[in-house]
Amino acid sequence: xxxxxxxxxxxxxxxxxxxxxxxxxxxxxxxxxxxxxxxxxxxxxxxxxxxxxxxxxxxxxxxxxxxxxxxxxxxxxxxxxxxxxxxxxxxxxxxxxxxxxxxxxxxxxxxxxxxxxxxxxxxxxxxxxxxxxxxxxxxxxxxxxxxxxxxxxxxxxxxxxxxxxxxxxxxxxxxxxxxxxxxxxxxxxxxxxxxxxxxxxxxxxxxxxxxxxxxxxxxxxxxxxxxxxxxxxxxxxxxxxxxxxxxxxxxxxxxxxxxxxxxxxxxxxxxxxxxxxxxxxxxxxxxxxxxxxxxxxxxxxxxxxxxxxxxxxxxxxxxxxxxxxxxxxxxxxxxxxxxxxxxxxxxxxxxxxxxxxxxxxxxxxxxxxxxxxxxxxxx
Amino acid sequence: xxxxxxxxxxxxxxxxxxxxxxxxxxxxxxxxxxxxxxxxxxxxxxxxxxxxxxxxxxxxxxxxxxxxxxxxxxxxxxxxxxxxxxxxxxxxxxxxxxxxxxxxxxxxxxxxxxxxxxxxxxxxxxxxxxxxxxxxxxxxxxxxxxxxxxxxxxxxxxxxxxxxxxxxxxxxxxxxxxxxxxxxxxxxxxxxxxxxxxxxxxxxxxxxxxxxxxxxxxxxxxxxxxxxxxxxxxxxxxxxxxxxxxxxxxxxxxxxxxxxxxxxxxxxxxxxxxxxxxxxxxxxxxxxxxxxxxxxxxxxxxxxxxxxxxxxxxxxxxxxxxxxxxxxxxxxxxxxxxxxxxxxxxxxxxxxxxxxxxxxxxxxxxxxxxxxxxxxxxxxxxxxxxxxxxxxxxxxxxxxxxxxxxxxxxxxxxxxxxxxxxxxxxxxxxxxxxxxxxxxxxxxxxxxxxxxxxxxxxxxxxxxxxxxxxxxxxxxxxxxxxxxxxxxxxxxxxxxxxxxxxxxxxxxxxxxxxxxxxxxxxxxxxxxxxxxxxxxxxxxxxxxxxxxxxxxxxxxxxxxxxxxxxxxxxxxxxxxxxxxxxxxxxxxxxxxx
Numbered sequence: 001x002x003x004x005x006x007x008x009x010x011x012x013x014x015x016x017x018x019x020x021x022x023x024x025x026x027x028x029x030x031x032x033x034x035x036x037x038x039x040x041x042x043x044x045x046x047x048x049x050x051x052x053x054x055x056x057x058x059x060x061x062x063x064x065x066x067x068x069x070x071x072x073x074x075x076x077x078x079x080x081x082x083x084x085x086x087x088x089x090x091x092x093x094x095x096x097x098x099x100x101x102x103x104x105x106x107x108x109x110x111x112x113x114x115x116x117x118x119x120x121x122x123x124x125x126x127x128x129x130x131x132x133x134x135x136x137x138x139x140x141x142x143x144x145x146x147x148x149x150x151x152x153x154x155x156x157x158x159x160x161x162x163x164x165x166x167x168x169x170x171x172x173x174x175x176x177x178x179x180x181x182x183x184x185x186x187x188x189x190x191x192x193x194x195x196x197x198x199x200x201x202x203x204x205x206x207x208x209x210x211x212x213x214x215x216x217x218x219x220x221x222x223x224x225x226x227x228x229x230x231x232x233x234x235x236x237x238x239x240x241x242x243x244x245x246x247x248x249x250x251x252x253x254x255x256x257x258x259x260x261x262x263x264x265x266x267x268x269x270x271x272x273x274x275x276x277x278x279x280x281x282x283x284x285x286x287x288x289x290x291x292x293x294x295x296x297x298x299x300x301x302x303x304x305x306x307x308x309x310x311x312x313x314x315x316x317x318x319x320x321x322x323x324x325x326x327x328x329x330x331x332x333x334x335x336x337x338x339x340x341x342x343x344x345x346x347x348x349x350x351x352x353x354x355x356x357x358x359x360x361x362x363x364x365x366x367x368x369x370x371x372x373x374x375x376x377x378x379x
Numbered sequence: 380x381x382x383x384x385x386x387x388x389x390x391x392x393x394x395x396x397x398x399x400x401x402x403x404x405x406x407x408x409x410x411x412x413x414x415x416x417x418x419x420x421x422x423x424x425x426x427x428x429x430x431x432x433x434x435x436x437x438x439x440x441x442x443x444x445x446x447x448x449x450x451x452x453x454x455x456x457x458x459x460x461x462x463x464x465x466x467x468x469x470x471x472x473x474x475x476x477x478x479x480x481x482x483x484x485x486x487x488x489x490x491x492x493x494x495x496x497x498x499x500x501x502x503x504x505x506x507x508x509x510x511x512x513x514x515x516x517x518x519x520x521x522x523x524x525x526x527x528x529x530x531x532x533x534x535x536x537x538x539x540x541x542x543x544x545x546x547x548x549x550x551x552x553x554x555x556x557x558x559x560x561x562x563x564x565x566x567x568x569x570x571x572x573x574x575x576x577x578x579x580x581x582x583x584x585x586x587x588x589x590x591x592x593x594x595x596x597x598x599x600x601x602x603x604x605x606x607x608x609x610x611x612x613x614x615x616x617x618x619x620x621x622x623x624x625x626x627x628x629x630x631x632x633x634x635x636x637x638x639x640x641x642x643x644x645x646x647x648x649x650x651x652x653x654x655x656x657x658x659x660x661x662x663x664x665x666x667x668x669x670x671x672x673x674x675x676x677x678x679x680x681x682x683x684x685x686x687x688x689x690x691x692x693x694x695x696x697x698x699x700x701x702x703x704x705x706x707x708x709x710x711x712x713x714x715x716x717x718x719x720x721x722x723x724x725x726x727x728x729x730x731x732x733x734x735x736x737x738x739x740x741x742x743x744x745x746x747x748x749x750x751x752x753x754x755x756x757x758x759x760x761x762x763x764x765x766x767x768x769x770x771x772x773x774x775x776x777x778x779x780x781x782x783x784x785x786x787x788x789x790x791x792x793x794x795x796x797x798x799x800x801x802x803x804x805x806x807x808x809x810x811x812x813x814x815x816x817x818x819x820x821x822x823x824x825x826x827x828x829x830x831x832x833x834x835x836x837x838x839x840x841x842x843x844x845x846x847x848x849x850x851x852x853x854x855x856x857x858x859x860x861x862x863x864x865x866x867x868x869x870x871x872x873x874x875x876x877x878x879x880x881x882x883x884x885x886x887x888x889x890x891x892x893x894x895x896x897x898x899x900x901x902x903x904x905x906x907x908x909x910x911x912x913x914x915x916x917x918x919x920x921x922x923x924x925x926x927x928x929x930x931x932x933x934x935x936x937x938x939x940x941x942x943x944x945x946x947x948x949x950x951x952x953x954x955x956x957x958x959x960x961x962x963x964x965x966x967x968x969x970x971x972x
Contacts, residue, residue, distance in 0.1 A: 019891060020883070028771060028885070030771045030795050031770045031774050031786050032786075058786075060791070063783060063786050063790050109774060110775065110779045137775060171920070325935070
């Protein structure tokens with residue numbers, strides 16, 4: 001009986017011991033003692049080989065004003081967010097340097113935006129991505145963006161729509177001319193593209209807005225591996241969104257065809273890859289749906305719709321083909337043609353090594369089909 | 380002076396002054412009194428304490444002497460100390476010197492008959508009896524009986540004649556054992572001794588002081604019956620019988636408590652309830668060696684094997700309609716005198732979340748109500764632990780905007796989340812306890828004052844966050860959504876456990892604690908019925924009356940786990956040996972019995 005009791009007590013002790021040791025509860029910190037880092041910026045430092053990491057976080061003033069008021073006061077006047085910087089050869093060194101400037105734990109568990117300077121060297125970008133992948137508290141869901149401007153001008157600025165700048169970039173990819181696209185890239189997606197052969201990274205780029213306005217996210221930056229290649233204009237950004245099948249609320253205007261205007265242009269894309277000898281034929285099939293918003297005639301006819309469908313299809317096709325030819329010149333496989341080839345024919349893909357020498361010679365065929373929803377249709 | 384001595388003096392004053400035995404007794408009393416006075420004079424010079432003690436000893440001794448004298452008479456007449464000898468005078472003395480010293484015991488001597496007068500003694504407990512039956516239906520008709528000559532001719536049959544031709548009460552029994560007679564006397568019966576016969580008539584004159592049938596307070600309903608049990612077991616039986624007119628409804632009576640002799644009845648429906656459950660309950664109660672039974676709760680440890688568990692294994696209900704419904708399902712009910720709550724068993728966890736309200740409305744409403752109850756339970760049990768875990772240990776699991784909101788509400792607070800919760804919960808418990816003890820009118824005021832003043836002031840004082848007020852309010856409300864009061868208690872205890880583990884181990888700890896609770900629940904059994912039925916072991920058919928309530932026509936069978944002799948609610952059913960060997964065997968045994 002005593003033996004049984006001892007066994008039970010031993011089992012209970014082991015259970016408690018394992019519970020405590022496996023949970024890692026000894027380094028738990030209450031929310032109050034943490035600094036919630038919402039955005040991080042990665043820039044090359046002045047000293048060659050070093051990087052500077054900026055951490056943007058809300059201040060107590062910002063926290064209390066964001067939800068009405070706190071309980072025990074602590075509000076008052078002051079900025080709603082602040083930034084800390086640290087410099088080092090590695091991310092860990094930079095982090096430690098920044099941590100030394102505050103008595104609270106810099107907590108990365110709620111980071112929602114990571115911005116990478118376009119001036120970062122490829123090996124620095126590579127180093128940072130590897131380090132970010134290894135940070136346990138940082139999950140893989142923050143949005144990733146490219147910047148050419150200083151951190152203080154793109155993330156460290158007061159927003160009109162959000163209390164904290166990082167929240168502004170949480171969901172949106174805004175574009176003054178091309179409205180919104182689903183072009184946001186998360187960390188896991190960026191890591192995936194960088195690690196996968198046959199596809200290159202595309203990041204939305206944040207640029208400082210005009211005076212008195214917040215920053216803008218209205219074009220994208222192309223990468224070749226870890227190398228920054230170029231930043232696309234509005235028109236090319238729109239073309240990319242259509243080519244990638246990510247168009248959601250684009251608009252089209254045809255002044256020579258009854259001043260027809262389409263909005264809510266959305267599409268899906270299918271990529272067909274056909275290796276042929278030393279080159280590869282790629283067919284990009286796009287199916288568009290667009291809503292006829294206005295027409296200079298009061299009512300549309302079947303003929304008008306047929307013409308508009310044909311015209312818009314041809315226009316979109318030309319635009320996308322031009323865009324793809326540009327990416328070939330930049331040697332940035334943004335659609336992932338090589339990846340598609342590796343999926344359907346890994347042996348053939350291996351023959352085309354290195355892919356970046358083949359991609360500029362790929363033969364693109366763009367097929368478009370447009371369906372017009374007449375004005376007044378419910379969607 | 381002890382009360383015993385005072386009563387002794389009172390009873391001496393009430394002694395009748397006629398009759399031969401009476402004169403003899405008077406002479407004895409006078410002699411005894413003289414002895415007492417002599418002894419008293421002799422001990423005048425002893426200390427005060429000793430004097431009191433000695434007086435009591437003398438009184439006790441004289442009482443004992445008279446008692447022994449009565450015992451001797453019975454022993455000489457019937458050959459047994461426990462049997463009445465037929466001598467009314469000795470019965471009178473014996474009663475007077477035992478139970479008769481209590482002022483609520485009335486002992487009355489009278490004669491049966493007008494021409495021939497047969498001595499008789501009658502005893503009853505004042506207040507527990509119906510005086511009309513005693514005065515008119517027993518004493519008056521006996522005194523006016525004009526054929527007492529027949530009794531004098533055949534004294535041995537006197538009780539039979541009085542039983543058949545004299546006493547006009549509905550319920551009469553015959554008893555000869557003093558031990559049983561005294562218990563019956565204390566239970567409100569009137570015992571009638573007749574000169575010459577060794578049999579004593581026991582007239583059922585029981586009329587307990589009782590509350591009227593009031594509306595239920597612990598199990599209220601809108602559309603259901605508005606009757607609740609009171610403390611009298613007979614009324615409880617009546618209320619059940621009103622709803623179950625089947626002759627198969629049986630009440631098996633047991634008397635428990637060496638001192639209290641409390642009536643306990645096991646109600647079941649013969650031919651429907653699994654007899655194994657009935658006999659198990661009887662066996663368990665039979666071994667309950669208790670001095671007194673003042674509440675049904677005292678029997679619970681004897682009825683269950685896991686009396687030390689936090690969770691209630693026996694459901695108690697004050698509603699006759701609930702008891703009737705559960706009996707019809709195949710359960711048993713235990714009625715305890717002086718307890719207005721009837722115990723039902725065997726139960727599962729789900730039984731504690733069912734109310735009669737679920738069945739008085741349509742199934743959609745019943746289902747919604749049940750789901751809300753469980754939602755309330757989970758909110759009440761888990762909200763504060765989750766708050767602590769997510770703010771102290773696992774903040775990365777919260778959406779960013781919510782983290783910012785929580786962090787904003789906690790700016791400047793001096794206490795960590797766990798102390799915030801403990802402070803608020805302590806306030807809630809104190810308010811609850813205070814409201815429970817106060818009169819109803821005051822408790823309402825206290826609740827309002829507590830909720831508004833304390834809640835607002837504590838936030839203004841910067842001790843807790845406004846969010847905590849919301850969480851604790853939901854917790855307090857959620858934990859009391861359980862329709863069964865006894866089921867709210869274990870969750871309130873386990874709440875503390877969850878608070879502690881959530882602080883140290885976060886979500887991992889909460890899940891661990893919930894698994895432990897689930898494991899414990901799975902290990903519980905009541906009369907062999909798993910507590911988590913029908914979820915574990917799984918009985919798909921029984922799920923129709925658990926989290927959701929199906930319409931009544933779709934619930935055609937009784938719960939499987941009760942192993943009822945009639946699994947179908949309607950229609951004829953005979954257990955076959957192939958279908959259920961155990962039930963078939965039990966049914967066969969019952970038939971042969």
